[in-house]
Every structure is written in structure tokens, then in C-alpha cells.
Amino acid sequence: MPEADQLQRFLLEKLGVRGEMVRLEASWRAVLERHSYPETIRQPLGEALVSAMLLSATLKFTGSLTLQARGDGPLRTLIAQATHDRTLRGLARWSEPLPQTASLGDLLGPAQLVMTIEPEDGQSYQGVVPIQGDSLAMAIGHYFDLSEQLPTRLWLAIGDGAAFGLLLQRMPEQDSEDEDAWDRCQLLADTLNSTEMLHQPFHTLLHRLFHTEQVRVFESDPVAFRCNCSRTRIGSTLRAIGAADLDALIAERGSVDVTCEFCNREYRFDSVDVSELFASSIPTTAPSQRQ
Numbered sequence: 538m539p540e541a542d543q544l545q546r547f548l549l550e551k552l553g554v555r556g557e558m559v560r561l562e563a564s565w566r567a568v569l570e571r572h573s574y575p576e577t578i579r580q581p582l583g584e585a586l587v588s589a590m591l592l593s594a595t596l597k598f599t600g601s602l603t604l605q606a607r608g609d610g611p612l613r614t615l616i617a618q619a620t621h622d623r624t625l626r627g628l629a630r631w632s633e634p635l636p637q638t639a640s641l642g643d644l645l646g647p648a649q650l651v652m653t654i655e656p657e658d659g660q661s662y663q664g665v666v667p668i669q670g671d672s673l674a675m676a677i678g679h680y681f682d683l684s685e686q687l688p689t690r691l692w693l694a695i696g697d698g699a700a701f702g703l704l705l706q707r708m709p710e711q712d713s714e715d716e717d718a719w720d721r722c723q724l725l726a727d728t729l730n731s732t733e734m735l736h737q738p739f740h741t742l743l744h745r746l747f748h749t750e751q752v753r754v755f756e757s758d759p760v761a762f763r764c765n766c767s768r769t770r771i772g773s774t775l776r777a778i779g780a781a782d783l784d785a786l787i788a789e790r791g792s793v794d795v796t797c798e799f800c801n802r803e804y805r806f807d808s809v810d811v812s813e814l815f816a817s818s819i820p821t822t823a824p825s826q827r828q
């Protein structure tokens with residue numbers, strides 16, 4: 538049986554290459570169930586979720602990694618977010634009519650890929666790269682080439698019930714005698730087809746690719762869908778709208794209703810809730826600033 542909702546890291550020590558494989562099933566369905574995504578949108582959404590999970594797992598940090606594609610095409614927004622504890626969420630917004638068979642380029646139009654890394658404490662980091670080529674995997678590979686980070690490549694396969702991704706990354710400071718190792722690993726990974734990726738167990742795939750190499754396999758991590766939205770977070774978004782606009786909404790409808798687009802949870806703020814939002818945000822003067 539292929540692994541479901543697991544992330545597996547591995548190491549090709551002699552080749553100076555590390556890798557990860559992830560297969561999403563329930564977590565992928567959980568994202569798909571939230572909105573009625575057309576077939577053409579499912580592919581890039583799955584690719585973004587798998588990519589965000591793979592990339593976040595290359596980092597030693599506590600926080601989240603978000604991939605966002607912004608374009609002018611019918612696929613207006615594509616967002617996927619993964620956290621250090623292997624949870625993910627994501628969504629896509631699109632406008633009709635959608636082309637029947639569409640490449641990522643057709644869907645997004647001229648677009649940018651934004652990668653945001655937000656540690657729980659510390660500076661957040663954002664990188665932007667134009668999306669060239671017709672897949673998210675290519676765009677991400679291009680991003681790593683441009684950003685002088687470790688060479689990194691992704692192979693993705695998206696199906697109805699599962700989404701799979703393989704990541705290979707060249708390790709730093711390799712004075713490996715085996716100069717061709719990195720290229721060879723990529724050529725091997727290029728031979729995987731979607732059916733294998735979606736349906737074969739990780740160890741079968743690893744054996745198929747690297748049976749002549751020593752592969753160190755780490756314990757796999759469970760992956761799950763989880764949205765970290767909360768009443769507090771929604772409240773601070775509302776505060777940014779301003780008291781006047783919120784009061785106008787309440788006068789008109791009796792309450793301000795917000796639905797989280799990632800998980801469809803509903804939040805209702807009545808007039809008392811709204812006044813509390815602003816009561817708790819009165820700025821206080823820090824002692825050092827007092828004259």
C-alpha cells in the first residue's frame with residue numbers, strides 16, 4: 538500500500554543529495570471539499586500544496602511557508618501554506634470562463650511566484666520570481682537557480698484521490714568526487730511517471746530510482762490539513778477595515794459575518810463584538826516614551 542498523508546525524508550550521502558517524498562490523500566481531499574474546484578484548477582492547487590509541504594520540510598524552523606501565485610489570467614489567486622508541524626491549507630480563486638484544457642501559463646497569464654517564510658519568532662522572508670515554463674515545479678526550480686540557494690528540483694503528480702511530490706536538493710559544500718551525481722539524480726527522477734508516483738510505496742520508488750546507491754531513510758512524518766484561522770486573527774483583520782465601515786455594515790445587516798476561505802469556518806461579530814475589537818486596541822504609551 539502506498540503511504541497516505543506522510544512525508545518521508547531521505548539522504549543519498551555519497552552523492553551529496555538529500556530528498557523528500559510526500560503523498561497527500563485525506564489532507565488533499567480536505568482542501569478540495571471546501572470549494573467546488575473545476576478540474577483545471579485542481580492540478581495547480583495540488584501542485585502548490587505539495588510544493589509548499591516539500592519546501593517547508595527543507596527548513597529547520599518553527600513557522601509557516603506560503604507559496605502564492607499571482608497573475609492576470611482566469612486563475613486569479615493560488616495560495617498554499619505548510620507549517621513546520623506538517624499541516625497544510627490552501628485555496629484557489631478563479632473566474633469563469635475557464636479554458637477546458639489549460640496549462641499553468643494559460644491559467645495564470647503573466648504571473649509571479651511569491652514564497653514567504655514566516656518564523657514564529659524572527660524576521661519573515663519573501664522571495665519573488667516570474668513564473669516561466671508551464672509547471673509550478675519548473676517555476677520553483679527556476680526560483681532556486683536565481684536566488685543562489687541550494688539547487689532544488691521538484692517532481693509532482695496530482696490525481697483525484699492523491700497528490701505526490703518528490704524533492705531533490707544538492708547539499709552544501711560538496712567536494713564530491715562524483716561531479717555528475719546531481720545531474721544523474723535528476724535524470725533518474727525524470728523517468729518517474731505519474732501513475733508510479735501516485736500509487737507506488739515510497740520504498741518502491743526509492744528502490745526504482747536509487748537501488749545502486751546507499752539511501753538513508755528517516756522516519757516519516759504524518760501530514761494533515763489544518764487551518765490556523767481564529768476569532769482573534771479575523772478580529773485583527775476587521776480592525777484594519779475601521780470602525781466606521783464596520784458600524785455601517787452592522788447598521789445594514791445586524792452583524793459582520795466572515796467566512797474563512799481556507800476552511801469555511803464562519804465567524805460572526807455583532808455590535809458588541811465590534812466595539813470590543815476597538816476597545817482592546819487603544820494604544821498604550823510605553824514608559825520609555827513618556828516625557
Ligand SMILES: [Zn+2]
Binds near residue numbers: 765800
Ligand atoms: Zn480557517
